[in-house]
Amino acid sequence: MYREFLRDFEREIKRPEVEIDYSDDLVEFMRFLQPMEYAEPLLTNPARRAEAFGMLREGVKFSSYIWGRKYEELGAADPSDLFYKLGYREDKTQSIGIFGKASLASSLISLMLTTINKESVLYLNDEPDSRSVMRWTYESIFFDDLPFNRIPPIRFPTHLPTCPPRNEDNMDEVWSGREIPVTGIWEPWAIDPKIGVRCPNYYLAGDIASQYQIEGTDTLEDVRWRLIWKDLRYPSGQTPVEEDDYFAPAPSANLNAPVVRQARPGEVCPESGEWYAPHLNNRTFRMSTGEIMPGPEFASTGAVIWYLKPRPDSGSTL
Known part of the structure; x- marks a missing residue:
């Protein structure tokens, strides 16, 4: 640029x-x-x-x-x-x-x-009283309350299951540089058995297992990735019920109409009709069943989700 x-x-x-x-x-x-x-x-x-x-x-x-x-x-x-x-x-x-x-x-x-x-400070706006965060981390972006933070807040379910235990079995482990066979959470085990397990990572099936960056350095090393949780939440391509409100549209963006269906960019349109996206300034498209929902996947205000406008004769049925 x-x-x-x-x-x-x-x-x-x-x-x-x-x-x-x-x-x-x-x-x-x-x-x-x-x-x-x-x-x-x-x-x-x-x-x-x-x-x-x-x-x-x-x-x-x-x-x-x-x-x-x-x-x-x-x-x-x-x-x-x-x-x-x-x-x-x-x-x-x-x-x-x-x-x-x-x-x-x-x-x-x-x-x-x-x-x-590691010593840098990230400012998400230039106001004199703006808060700053140390480094670019998941916690600082999603949980620090910054005045101009355009990352939408994440709302988690009331109950979250406990983290799976470590996988002590070395069967089916994947070395760095090899293809990941199963979508889910994988944990890296160092070659040196005295070091043991390190910080896990989420991989999609078909990803290439990465090397591990040693904390506080730029050094990368080969590790053995082991599956600890297989992700079976999205077999139908639809968002799980417990994630419906992760990136919920603002109340002012609901167009005073009940939402009956939703879809993400790149997915197949599940039902013909007019679809709107709150995070694209409520842009509206008329889509037919089977067409691919338009992108982008993310806008400056959050993840893009298309919502189907109910027909006038559809009443309040969800």
Whole structure:
């Protein structure tokens, strides 16, 4: 995306009607591309990943350069300025067009850095009183109450079954790099028997069993994955009853109509009629039985679920 930003910017400033020479700005912006390009091929190499992320930290500094004092003082937020016409806004999260690409590139790189850097802090908005969370973790995203957290809250059933015991049997274990045969929760056992079991993972049948990343390091090692829980919840392709309200639509989005059927993007439409998706601004489609429900799977406000509007003569039957 940063490369796209540079290409777009270069094309726009070279138009004949542009009277100001912006070549120095282009050269400065390109300076930040070099560490990104050096880092890119190293990201998949565990031995050089720390080096790669160091380069990305240098590259992402383009964000503070573009949205720093220099362009504020030069009046880039003036609607008559070329930068503004190309999408520059003082608040980078509000930038659009060319500069919207640069803003998103900055956010994605920052997020990537946060997943690896054990000391990093993730801010989900720029307000002075915003709460912050340490690292990018399941707990911090889904359970920290952040003012602008766009991740929908998860509501769990009243009763959750206990975690299955460790699988002491090494029959049917799957080594790292081999194909997972059964969908479910698998736990990794280290090659060294003194280490024993480690943090489990959820795999779909057909996934390739991963290596295990040793806590607090970038070191990966082969492990033996053992199944502790086979997932049989979705044989029909429908959401289990106990998960119906995990990502329930907001009360204001129910269109004052009872929901009779639901389906997710990519699934086969179970019934002809008008379907709407609360997390896609209540977008409505007329679908026929057997058609594939449209995507995307996720929107900025949560997982996309399509709900069938009841027909006028259907009464209140669910």
